[in-house]
Amino acid sequence: MARAAVIGLDGAAWHLIDPLIEAGVMPRLAALRDRGAWGTLRSTVPTYTPPAWTSAVTGVNPGRHGIYGFQFGNIQDEPVELMHAGKVKAPTLWDMTRAQGVRVGAYNIPLTYPPQPVDGWMVAGMMTPGFGERQRGFAYPAELTQRIERWAPGYVIDLSANYETDWRDAELCRRGLASIEQRYVVLERLLQDDPVDVVFSVMEAPDRLQHVYYRYLDPSDELYDTAAAKRIRPEVETCFAALDRVVGLLGDWAGPDGGAIVCSDHGFTAWLVTVRTNALLAEWGYMRTRPTARLMRTKLARAMVPVAKRVLSRRIARQAKGHTFKAIDWSRTRAFASNIPQQGVHVNVKGRERFGIVEAAEIDAVRDELIARFEELRGPDGKPVTDVVHKREDVLSGSELERAPDLFPVLRDHTYELDDEIFHHERFTNVADLPRGVHHPDGIVIVAGAGVEAGGRIEGTVMDVTPTLLYQAGLDVPTGLDGEVLRGAFSPSHLDANPITWTEPPARSGDGEDSPYSAEEEEQIEDALRGLGYL
Incomplete structure (x- = not known):
């Protein structure tokens, strides 16, 4: 077998990477692309970190692995649970390598807390609790936690960002650079001190930087040439130069005869408008609120929401969010917005939802009515805004389909972000005066290594990452995955000489679905998600 590595750059997009390559900021990434096949990697629906990276490490769609966002369920569920590794319903890469007797290194992948016992090592990523000295148990083997803290004192598990405030200066860049440099130190030591055959790593910094400074x-953006952009951009480029060193480290580790995949879980675009989904549903007669909710619909009350997010304690903010949804009159509500990261709409189905009223026989009719409403929807400029409304069964499949939103509207190529607040009369809020960004389905992929046709162009989905990684390592690919080996990256002669071999799917590992978080840890994680606008 050969060494093979995934170098995950969360949120990376070619239209942002290309200028960095042209400016000489990322020469190691450029070199990999020059000797590899490359193109667009399509994200999941919904286009968010938890479902997308989970699809990348399982090779299956969210309807099979069950991860749709950062929280389990929707606003009717009490208590709302945070997602964690035990909620993943499908076998992961480390299950597949274990079944074939291969050592694996899993580094900084979202939703890998609590870290699973593996033949190799695992360092948990996003959704891991604790900061600084309060961090605990974020690595396997257990003693690896202390070693990492010695190698990189003050080790940051997940770079936090606040989209409400961080765009005003370059402090996020400085914190981001420090965290990337820690990642390099830790990965270098892990690769030297504890050899493995396969590595899957994720760098979260691009996502955080692009949320704030996109x-x-x-x-092509009108803010690109502003004085603020010219002041901030060199500091962002310094972060990407540090990320390029990580690309080089893992590319060198894999070697010319090994395999290297650079990929992102999604791309990015400008955040221009916030869509008040529940306000639309209320206007259309599908959602009703109680009379007390009217007190929060004044202009002053709504203007205080961003301030409250910044100054209220985590616990009070969490309780306030819960109280807002109690203002919904569920006995007269036929549809409601999903949590923000799911970017969808739930039909309030009797027997499925806790306060459901819509009969099963009426689901299709309600969905068709909502699709028609979205298709007729006009934006602030008077033009249509809806590109498509996906029915969940058209983009998802599997045993976990029932927990997905019923509909996924896509508006103005994702520059219109759906919201889940309820205290709004307006359909839209213009946020185009700020530099922030949101997720777009078009991510990046480079496949380099033995048998790859240099300069080839490929297209795929995030579900193709693990099958392709296994193939490059010379391992068997489990049957029945939704993803495929990216055959277009390899020469026909290489595929003929090295045919894909298959194996039965392994058993899923994990410690069960019970939450590993304390109440305080949940608050810390929710605070970080709130800063990114995910809650």
Whole structure:
């Protein structure tokens, strides 16, 4: 077998990476692309970190692995649970390598807390609790936690960002650079001290930087040439130069005869408008609120929401969010917005939802009515805004389909972000005066290594990452995955000489679905998610 590595750059997009390559900021990434096949990697529906990276490490769609966002369930569920590794319903890469007797390194992948026992090592990523000295048990073997803290004192598990405030200066860049440099140190030591055969790593910094500074980074954006952009952009580029060193580290580790995949879980675009989904549903007669909710619909009350997010304690903010949804009159509500990261709409179905009223026989009719409403929807400019409304069964499949939103509207190529607040009369809120960004389905992929046709162009989905990684390592690919080996990356002669071999799917590992978080840890994680606008 050969060494093989995934170098995950969360949120990376070619229209942002290309200018960095042209400016000489990322020479190691450029070199990999030059000797590899490359193209667009399509994300999941919904286009968010938890379902997308989970699809990348399982090779299956969210309807099979069951991860749709950062929280389990929807707003009718009490208590709302945070997602964690035990909620993943499908076998992961480390299950597949274990079944074939291969050592694996899993580094900084979202939703890998609590870390699973593996033949190799695992360092948990996003959704891991604790900061600084309060961090605990974020690595396997257990003693690896202390070793990491010695190698990188003050080790940051997940770079936090606040989209409400961080765009005003470059402090996020400075914190981001420090965390990337820690990642390099830790990965270098792990690869040297504890050899493995396969590595899957994720760098979260691109996502955080682009959420906050996106419109300063996109050459086609009207904010690109502003004074603020010219001040911030060099500091962002310093972060990407540090990320390029990580790309080089893992590319060198894999070697010319090994395999290297650079990929992202999704791309990015400008955040121009917030869509008040529940306000639309209320206007259309599908959602009703109690009379007390009217007190929060004044202009002053709504203006205080961003301030409250910044100054209220985590616990009070969490309780306030819960109280807002109690203002919904569920006895007269036929549809409601999903949690923000799911970017969808739930039909309030009797027997499925806790306060459901819509009969099963009426689901299709309600969905068709809502699709028609979205298709007729006009934006602030008077033009249509809806690109498509996906029915869940058209983009998802599997045993976990029932927990997905019924509909996934896509508006203005994702520059219109759906919201789940309820205290709004307006359909839309214009946020185009700020430089922030949101997720787009078009991510990046590079496949380099033995048998790859240099300069080839490929297209795929995040579900193709693990099958392709296994193939490059010379391992068997489990049957029945939704993803495929990216055959287009390899020469026909290589595929003929090295045919894909298959194996039965392994058993899923994990410690069960019970939450591993204390109440305080949940608050810490929710605070970080709130800063990114995910809650």
